[in-house]
Amino acid sequence: MRFFPIRRFSGWPLGVFPVLVPGLLILAAALSQTSEMWSWRHQVWIHTSAKFHEEPLILAAPVAAAGAAYYAGRLTDASRIFAQPNSPRNDGQLVTRHLLTLCGFFTGAYVVGMVPMVVLTALRAPTGGPHVLVMLVGVLAVVAATSVGYTAGVLTGTAWISPLMLVLGFLAIQLNGFSQGLFLPAVPVTHGIASLGEVPNTPVLLYRIAFLVLLSTATVIVAVRSLSRPRRWKIPSLLSVGLVGALVFTILVPLSGSSPKLYADAANPPRTCRTVSGVEYCVHSGHRARLDTIVSAARAVYEQYGSVPERASRVRDASLGESTRTDGVTPARVTMHASNPPTMLTRSVQNSVAFRLVGTGACRQRYPERKQPARSGALVNSSHPADIATELAYWLLGRAEKTAELPPRFGAVPAFEGSDPQEVRAWIAEHERQIATCTLESGP
Amino acid sequence: MEVKLDRVSFSYGRHVALNDVSWCIGTGVNGLLGPNGAGKTTLLSLLVTLAKPSEGTVRIGEHELTTAGGRKAARRLLGFVPQRFSLAPEMRLRDTVAYTAWVNGVPDADCMAAAEPALREVGLREQARSRVRTLSGGQRQRLGIAAALAHDPAVVVLDEPTVGLDPGQRLRVREMIARLGQQRTVVLSSHLLEDVARLCSRVAVLAEGKLVFDDTNERFHTVLEDTANAAESSALGSGFELAYEALVSRLGE
Numbered sequence: 136m137r138f139f140p141i142r143r144f145s146g147w148p149l150g151v152f153p154v155l156v157p158g159l160l161i162l163a164a165a166l167s168q169t170s171e172m173w174s175w176r177h178q179v180w181i182h183t184s185a186k187f188h189e190e191p192l193i194l195a196a197p198v199a200a201a202g203a204a205y206y207a208g209r210l211t212d213a214s215r216i217f218a219q220p221n222s223p224r225n226d227g228q229l230v231t232r233h234l235l236t237l238c239g240f241f242t243g244a245y246v247v248g249m250v251p252m253v254v255l256t257a258l259r260a261p262t263g264g265p266h267v268l269v270m271l272v273g274v275l276a277v278v279a280a281t282s283v284g285y286t287a288g289v290l291t292g293t294a295w296i297s298p299l300m301l302v303l304g305f306l307a308i309q310l311n312g313f314s315q316g317l318f319l320p321a322v323p324v325t326h327g328i329a330s331l332g333e334v335p336n337t338p339v340l341l342y343r344i345a346f347l348v349l350l351s352t353a354t355v356i357v358a359v360r361s362l363s364r365p366r367r368w369k370i371p372s373l374l375s376v377g378l379v380g381a382l383v384f385t386i387l388v389p390l391s392g393s394s395p396k397l398y399a400d401a402a403n404p405p406r407t408c409r410t411v412s413g414v415e416y417c418v419h420s421g422h423r424a425r426l427d428t429i430v431s432a433a434r435a436v437y438e439q440y441g442s443v444p445e446r447a448s449r450v451r452d453a454s455l456g457e458s459t460r461t462d463g464v465t466p467a468r469v470t471m472h473a474s475n476p477p478t479m480l481t482r483s484v485q486n487s488v489a490f491r492l493v494g495t496g497a498c499r500q501r502y503p504e505r506k507q508p509a510r511s512g513a514l515v516n517s518s519h520p521a522d523i524a525t526e527l528a529y530w531l532l533g534r535a536e537k538t539a540e541l542p543p544r545f546g547a548v549p550a551f552e553g554s555d556p557q558e559v560r561a562w563i564a565e566h567e568r569q570i571a572t573c574t575l576e577s578g579p
Numbered sequence: 580m581e582v583k584l585d586r587v588s589f590s591y592g593r594h595v596a597l598n599d600v601s602w603c604i605g606t607g608v609n610g611l612l613g614p615n616g617a618g619k620t621t622l623l624s625l626l627v628t629l630a631k632p633s634e635g636t637v638r639i640g641e642h643e644l645t646t647a648g649g650r651k652a653a654r655r656l657l658g659f660v661p662q663r664f665s666l667a668p669e670m671r672l673r674d675t676v677a678y679t680a681w682v683n684g685v686p687d688a689d690c691m692a693a694a695e696p697a698l699r700e701v702g703l704r705e706q707a708r709s710r711v712r713t714l715s716g717g718q719r720q721r722l723g724i725a726a727a728l729a730h731d732p733a734v735v736v737l738d739e740p741t742v743g744l745d746p747g748q749r750l751r752v753r754e755m756i757a758r759l760g761q762q763r764t765v766v767l768s769s770h771l772l773e774d775v776a777r778l779c780s781r782v783a784v785l786a787e788g789k790l791v792f793d794d795t796n797e798r799f800h801t802v803l804e805d806t807a808n809a810a811e812s813s814a815l816g817s818g819f820e821l822a823y824e825a826l827v828s829r830l831g832e
Binding site for chain 1: 651661675726
């Protein structure tokens with residue numbers, strides 16, 4: 136038997152487990168936090184891209200930091216025979232080797248965990264393509280967390296720093312959640328959802344990338360410099376102070392102004408429109424597969440209403456953004472999420488169209504202090520014009536649900552209880568002007 | 580390989596740790612003796628490039644240690660085992676030695692191969708696949724020396740290598756150091772006269788930052804015995820230690 140098997144020096148002196156275990160945890164975090172998207176029928180590239188710097192990072196970044204801190208704590212303590220400050224490679228070469236191993240495993244695991252979501256989006260998203268820079272923010276965040284954790288391990292020289300890094304990393308990555316987005320430019324996780332029709336705010340995106348690169352570089356330099364000292368901690372040099380100062384400055388500059396948006400409405404999103412029975416339906420081209428559902432859902436409400444007034448003759452996908460208000464008619468806006476099943480979309484469309492038809496906008500203008508009841512069961516036999524309009528909306532929705540054979544959501548609608556649908560439609564036709572101006576005095 | 584200190588001084592603030600020390604050594608085991616605070620650790624720090632002299636020059640072979648380039652080049656020629664060092668208990672012996680070899684400049688592909696002769700040299704070849712946690716104190720000390728040898732340094736610096744070992748382990752380590760001295764320049768810092776008496780071809784004594792003795796082991800023993808006789812203490816052991824203290828005191832004066 137050979138003394139040593141023929142193999143190239145692995146570079147994993149601690150064995151594979153200290154990198155494999157965090158790598159598997161990161162993989163599990165990435166898979167579990169994206170698995171809900173696998174079943175979505177309508178994937179959206181901007182959402183998929185943004186996912187790289189959202190929920191999966193909440194677990195992946197602290198695990199990467201803790202794993203790297205453990206690794207550095209075990210291997211770089213100045214008392215180790217193999218970490219003597221005078222060793223020829225105990226400098227940038229050592230840090231490069233360690234971080235290539237750690238980042239290779241951790242970011243590799245993170246990216247692999249994202250692959251199913253990306254592949255499914257490539258297969259199912261009707262338009263657009265991946266936003267590589269947005270994705271890069273997530274990957275760089277894992278690299279930065281690894282670098283920070285590694286440097287903490289080098290400076291303390293103990294693996295006991297690892298659990299602390301796990302907790303601190305977990306808190307740091309969620310700073311935006313604790314501060315209403317105050318740290319949005321610097322901390323990747325925003326707890327927000329990017330949706331179709333939005334595009335990344337390029338300056339903020341570039342800032343985030345620059346910040347993460349700077350953070351990684353600064354921590355690596357600190358690690359390299361401290362490795363060459365018998366005592367890792369020392370009064371900081373001008374270079375160290377400069378690096379920390381640059382980091383602090385980088386964080387503070389965007390905080391000094393108003394917090395910028397990470398995603399903005401696209402200027403001219405591609406649209407698909409169709410006019411049916413006098414109603415113009417427009418959706419983002421990425422949502423065109425759901426146009427039929429939208430049309431049939433809206434038609435059920437229009438049929439109950441009996442006519443299509445000009446003021447409610449537009450149905451627009453919210454993903455079209457500001458462009459929905461350019462033709463002078465305020466449309467019924469439909470918000471679509473990739474995760475919504477068809478029934479939820481139907482209800483959402485019907486809700487939007489019904490409240491547009493009954494003049495909710497006019498009621499809000501006329502009675503801004505008056506809140507709309509949450510559901511019809513909360514209504515009393517009120518003679519307030521806004522309440523009558525709301526009851527009419529719920530009556531329309533209740534009737535449309537029956538047509539679509541959806542389970543009923545609403546209770547009794549007092550003002551319209553027992554009324555014949557034909558009579559209600561005749562009453563609507565008679566009172567169209569009052570409905571439009573929110574001046575109804577009583578029901579049918 | 581020749582190691583030469585020429586009129587070296589070193590201060591920690593106002594405290595002068597080394598004062599105008601000149602010392603020249605070559606192949607063989609070179610003992611460095613001195614009481615606590617004499618400047619032994621400072622001198623070793625200068626030799627292994629962890630510190631720069633305030634005055635004077637240190638040279639290892641062709642490399643002048645006062646320049647960054649010289650220190651960098653010299654580091655590949657140096658193997659250093661500090662008095663206190665730690666190992667990662669979960670690592671295997673061969674991985675410990677191979678990894679240290681890489682840190683000390685051995686190319687990737689040669690690290691595993693470099694571990695074998697180093698472990699053989701310290702008598703741990705059979706345990707190469709064992710974990711460090713299974714080793715005794717003496718075996719750990721030998722593993723530390725193997726790690727420092729894996730990159731085949733021309734100069735080996737050992738700081739109190741037998742401290743804390745039982746008599747059997749101490750004997751084993753001494754035999755190993757003696758073998759090292761056949762081909763390499765070994766600097767052995769110790770406060771144990773017995774280590775120096777049995778191992779070293781040359782002996783230097785530091786007292787209060789000054790090199791007060793630098794000669795052969797035989798000459799050292801002659802002076803020591805004279806001192807012992809003068810102190811009316813002729814026996815080895817505790818009497819020998821007393822004689823040494825008297826010698827240091829006398830040389831210091």
